Amino acid sequence: MQKTRWGIVFLLICAGIIAAFQVGKAAIAIPALREDLDISLVFASWIVGALGALGAIIGVPAGLTFSRLPPRRMILIGLTALGVGSIAGSIAGSGTLLLVTRVVEGFGFICTILSTPRMFALVTAPRDTPLSFALWGCYMPAGSAIMMLAGPAFIASFGWQGLWLFNGILPLAYAVLLARLDIPGADTAQKSQRTLLGDLHEGFRTPGPALVGLAFGLYTFQYFALASLFPTLLVDRLGLSIAAAGLISAGTVLANGAGNLAAGYFVRLGTPLWVILVAGYCASAILSFGIFSAAMPVAAVATFAALSLAITGLIPASLFAAAPTIGNTPALLGITLGLTTQIGVSGQLFGPTVLAAFVERYDWSFAPAIFIAVMILGTMIALTLSRVMRR
Numbered sequence: 001m002q003k004t005r006w007g008i009v010f011l012l013i014c015a016g017i018i019a020a021f022q023v024g025k026a027a028i029a030i031p032a033l034r035e036d037l038d039i040s041l042v043f044a045s046w047i048v049g050a051l052g053a054l055g056a057i058i059g060v061p062a063g064l065t066f067s068r069l070p071p072r073r074m075i076l077i078g079l080t081a082l083g084v085g086s087i088a089g090s091i092a093g094s095g096t097l098l099l100v101t102r103v104v105e106g107f108g109f110i111c112t113i114l115s116t117p118r119m120f121a122l123v124t125a126p127r128d129t130p131l132s133f134a135l136w137g138c139y140m141p142a143g144s145a146i147m148m149l150a151g152p153a154f155i156a157s158f159g160w161q162g163l164w165l166f167n168g169i170l171p172l173a174y175a176v177l178l179a180r181l182d183i184p185g186a187d188t189a190q191k192s193q194r195t196l197l198g199d200l201h202e203g204f205r206t207p208g209p210a211l212v213g214l215a216f217g218l219y220t221f222q223y224f225a226l227a228s229l230f231p232t233l234l235v236d237r238l239g240l241s242i243a244a245a246g247l248i249s250a251g252t253v254l255a256n257g258a259g260n261l262a263a264g265y266f267v268r269l270g271t272p273l274w275v276i277l278v279a280g281y282c283a284s285a286i287l288s289f290g291i292f293s294a295a296m297p298v299a300a301v302a303t304f305a306a307l308s309l310a311i312t313g314l315i316p317a318s319l320f321a322a323a324p325t326i327g328n329t330p331a332l333l334g335i336t337l338g339l340t341t342q343i344g345v346s347g348q349l350f351g352p353t354v355l356a357a358f359v360e361r362y363d364w365s366f367a368p369a370i371f372i373a374v375m376i377l378g379t380m381i382a383l384t385l386s387r388v389m390r391r
Contacts, residue, residue: 005123008183009132012116012123013139015075015178018171019112020143022082022105023051023348024253025167027144027228028151028246029160031235036160039095041232041360045352047095048228050102055110055345063114063338071118072178072186078111079175087168090161106345108171113139114341117320118333122185130321134264137317141257141309144227148250152243208326211385212319213339215277218378219315221347222284222371225355226291227253230305233291237364238298248302255306259313266314267321274386276318281378283311288371292364326389 026033026048034044055062066074085104092098120132154163230252234245266276290296290304323336355370 002125004125004128004132008123008181009120009135011178011181012119013136015079015112015116015174016136016139017143017146018079018174019082019109020140021147021167021170022086022109023048023140023224023228024144024147025151025163026051026102028148028231028242028249029155029163030228030232031242032155032160033095033098037095037098042353042356043095045228045356047099047102048352049224049349050099051106051109051345051348053103053345053349054106055341056343056349058110058342060335060338060342062110063334063336063341066111066114067118067334067337069115070187071115071122072183074111074115075119076175076179078108078113078115079171079178081105081108081111083108083168083170083172083175085168086164086171090164090168110341110345114337117323117337119183119186121324122183129324130267131264133323134267134317134321135261137263137320138257138260140223140316141253141260141313145250145253145257148231148246148253152246155242206326206332206388208385208388209332209336209339211381211388212322212326212336213343215378215381215385216316216319216340217343217347218281218374218381219312219319219347220344221351221354222281222374223256223309223312223351224348225351225370226284226288226305227256227309228352229355229359233364234298234301237294238301240298248298252302252305252309256309256313259310260317263314263317263321267318272386273318273322273389274382276314277382277385278379280312280315281375281382284308285368285371285375287311288368292367294365322389 030041030044030048033039033047034041039047082105085101085106085108088104089098089101092101117133117136120136121129124132151163154166158165227249231242231245231249234240234248235242240248263276287304287308291301291308293301296304319340323340324333326332326336355367358370359367
């Protein structure tokens, strides 16, 4: 009987965390980027969200294509692209050039986060595979929080360029480590009797993968809208320093990570997925009134943001835990992960941009309208997904 190699699972999750560093570094560096490169808040939000631009276009075909290729090879390609893109970004002299390098990073990000979960089945017992997928959901909040804690020190000492350079060297070094791990089957391509079009047909015969992708996309939309611009809210509206804003923001993102971990407990209990989804979307909408209220002190704003991200943190891990059930064949899993990535990074791309444009036009106090819309759409998707899974 296959035993779960939790040490290898941890190392694989760390690859996702390193990929998430590239998201967190941009979020905490927005004030420095705006000052050094003379760019607007909206353009800076594009720099944050551009990491997912490529995935928003090619998520599904990439998911299917990668499902046929050796997973370790694709992870190594992804980490290398992250490194090269970040190093190139460290010498970019304009916002436009930096945006281009972020697209290169985006390719590496997609390769890494699509291919890493495929490795879990190789190193876990079948009963532990859903839990490993749930733990995988922690990679984004963990990586973002670490960067928000460490980023201000890098920026203060070496500028944002030093932060980019460090994040270029790290994934290259980690690729060398993963290449040396003994994981049977990690370098073997997946054989399929169908063409890519045949796999697509199989994947889209059921609405399950699309609904999971939409649910995840709404989560990333509200998560990145809040997490990416929360440091800016603290600096511009509440007058905090970048270091203080980074510390508080990291705390809120760590709360999101705690929510991801707690989801593993609820998954083991058998809590219905739709209950977790609806609870997360409703909490995001209700707590947004406190987060964006002009009358709230810093402590209250931070507390509301932490609660919001903690409760919504239940969503991604629960969806990832459900992915092997919905994607119970290699093609369906590829479709499910591809749609989750494609729609998810679309939320990552547009969440900060929509919120930034809304704030520049109407002010921070009107931001809850966006989160109310997410709650309404998310509840509809959750209830529909519940009916599909029952069938």
